[in-house]
Amino acid sequence: MLEYEDLERTFANVAEVLNPGGLFIFDMNTRYALSVGWQRHPAYVEQDTEDLFEVHRPSYDYEQDIATLRITGFIKEEERCCRIDEEHRERGYTLVEMREALKRAELLELACWENLREMSGPKPDGYRVLFVARGGSAEEMRR
Numbered sequence: 001m002l003e004y005e006d007l008e009r010t011f012a013n014v015a016e017v018l019n020p021g022g023l024f025i026f027d028m029n030t031r032y033a034l035s036v037g038w039q040r041h042p043a044y045v046e047q048d049t050e051d052l053f054e055v056h057r058p059s060y061d062y063e064q065d066i067a068t069l070r071i072t073g074f075i076k077e078e079e080r081c082c083r084i085d086e087e088h089r090e091r092g093y094t095l096v097e098m099r100e101a102l103k104r105a106e107l108l109e110l111a112c113w114e115n116l117r118e119m120s121g122p123k124p125d126g127y128r129v130l131f132v133a134r135g136g137s138a139e140e141m142r143r
Contacts, residue, residue, distance in 0.1 A: 053074045
C-alpha cells in the first residue's frame with residue numbers, strides 16, 4: 001500500500017466483505033519502525049544455516065516515506081546453491097492516517113496496541129501497531 005488511497009481502498013474492501021459483527025484484526029509497521037528501526041543496520045544476516053543464507057539490506061526514502069527492503073538469499077539444492085533476490089517496498093503511515101482511513105471505511109476501532117502481551121497503547125517510537133475493528137453504522141462512526 002504505497003499510496004494513502006491504497007490504504008483507504010483496502011479498508012473499504014474489508015468493510016464491504018466483513019460479516020455483520022465480524023472483526024477485522026491487522027497489524028502494521030509504524031513510520032518510526034520503517035524510517036528509524038529498519039535503518040539501524042545497513043545490512044544484516046537474517047538466516048545462516050547449512051541450507052540457507054539470507055541477507056537483508058534496508059533503505060528509506062524520507063521524501064516519499066517509503067522503505068525498501070532488499071533480500072538476497074542462497075538456498076542449497078542438492079549440490080548447488082540458487083540465488084534469490086527480492087525487493088519489498090512499504091510506506092509508513094501515522095496513527096492519525098490509519099485511524100482516518102478506518103473511519104472513512106466505516107470500520108469502528110475497538111482497540112489499538114503497540115505491545116500485545118502488555119496490551120499497551122501505541123507509542124511514538126513503537127515499531128508495530130495492532131488494530132481490532134468492526135463494521136460500524138454511520139451513527140457509531142460519528143460518536
